[in-house]
Amino acid sequence: MIAAALLAACSHRPEVVADYNVVPLPGMIEIDTAGTADKFFILDKNTVIYYDNAELKNEADFLATYMKPLTGLSLKTSAEKPSGNYIELSIDNEILNPEGYTIDISKDDIEIEGGNAAGVFYAIQTLRKSVPETGQHNVAFPVGNIMDSPRFAYRGAHLDVSRHFFPADSVKKYIDMMALHNMNTFHWHLTDDQGWRIEIEQYPLLTEIGSTRPGTTIGHNTAEIDTIPVSGFYTKAEARDIIDYAAKRHITVIPEIDLPGHMQAALAAYPNLGCTGGPYEVWKNFGVTNEVLCAGNDSVYAFLDAVLGEIADLFPSEYIHIGGDECPKIEWEKCSKCQAKIKELGLTTDKEHTKEQKLQSHVTKHVEEFLTSKGRKIIGWDEILEGGITPTATVMSWRGEEGGIKASAMGNDVIMTPYTYLYFDYYQSPDRDKQPLAIGGNLPIETVYSYEPLPDTFTDEQKAHIKGVQANLWTEYIPTYAQVEYMALPRWAALSEIQWMQPDKRDYADFFQRLKKLTKTYDDLGYNYCRLAFEEDEQAPAETTTE
């Protein structure tokens, strides 16, 4: 008897207690009052991850993979019901939101049910974040119930890989970071003036010439250029691998081919596509170039169809992003081909739009018709509203919220990405000396957290058209992947609560406490994050009480 007790003591691993108050906070957490041994489910070496549906093998494998560093245990997964202690994964079609889930924790098992496999995946994200730290230990999960579902169906993060290039492995790390924050849409900004980053077989010079620039402006867009080449692109095989990697994590990849502006790298490769015929260079400066695709040249439309055809064949996403932002009309005003096209189409300037803006609308409609023929829909930056859009285009509102207000009132779908709250290339504190050079602005995490995508001024119809929220990461001043992480984190944590939680539950002070725990997860995963908000918190005077 004593020997058995000793043996038990010797084999006893340390235990940590899970805390379900994670980021984003689940919609409902009910815990049985803890305190006695049978108020916990103990995850130990005998725990089996049981999936009752073959579709969930993917999720079972993720749970086992996440638990390995968190516990030091290699948990078994099984399609057969185990006899002992287990975590069960299943799909419950009665959960109305397909991405929603429930977790029922009892002494003997944990039952996870998702609206579909994505719901199960988000339950697993909640469970992994509830384990306070990595180590060689068992985990005591308090007995109780969790019920959760996302507020928005589109929960996006954008990455500009043109201004600086990040190899496929870094993109995968970004996708892993998205999964940790319950995001489901990766907006991949693949082309811009400073680099073309995706293989297109019919136009090989796009990558042969367009993916390399010999130098970059020094500091904030000065005339001084360094001699460090920035080069790189994704082969189709790499892109497919990334699409598949993301799909396993329930993340859709939306590619962006930015047109008809932000095309100078393509013009460097194929100068006949520009109004002047060039020559052009892959741009070494930042900002908005006047050199854009010539909208009066038939070979430009053939080029767009070829590029978008290959993009549609490569990416299975319902939406393709066609850019549309910042397209100066200076060359179009001077170009005989563009002006002839305007005449041919009978476009005239009126009170609302210039004839050149309407020419951009013509380009947008052309690519939309082409993509519709491929069974796809378009998303464009809010400039596509200038000159008019079809009812089927989705608008990404970035120049503040106005584009989203206008588009949703017209009955178009909208993704909210206002720079005022969601441009994560901005500084994170006024203390610029403590941060790497950024584009400017000041967007502390508390400001991000204060963003409400559906203000009371919206009608119910408008609210129904706001499909989701996204933060953008433009990389003019982000030369390394480590800095990508630094700019995204911890602001993505605030973003994830805007995307996921009901607004009445949002509370910054409570969030900040949960965020501090999340940074332990960041530390464990080796993520590089900005610590300024935590330093500022430590420096703040302690609250005093009069008692």
Ligand code: ACM
């Ligand atoms: C943008 O920031 N130019 C969409």
Ligand code: ZN
């Ligand atoms: Zn032209």
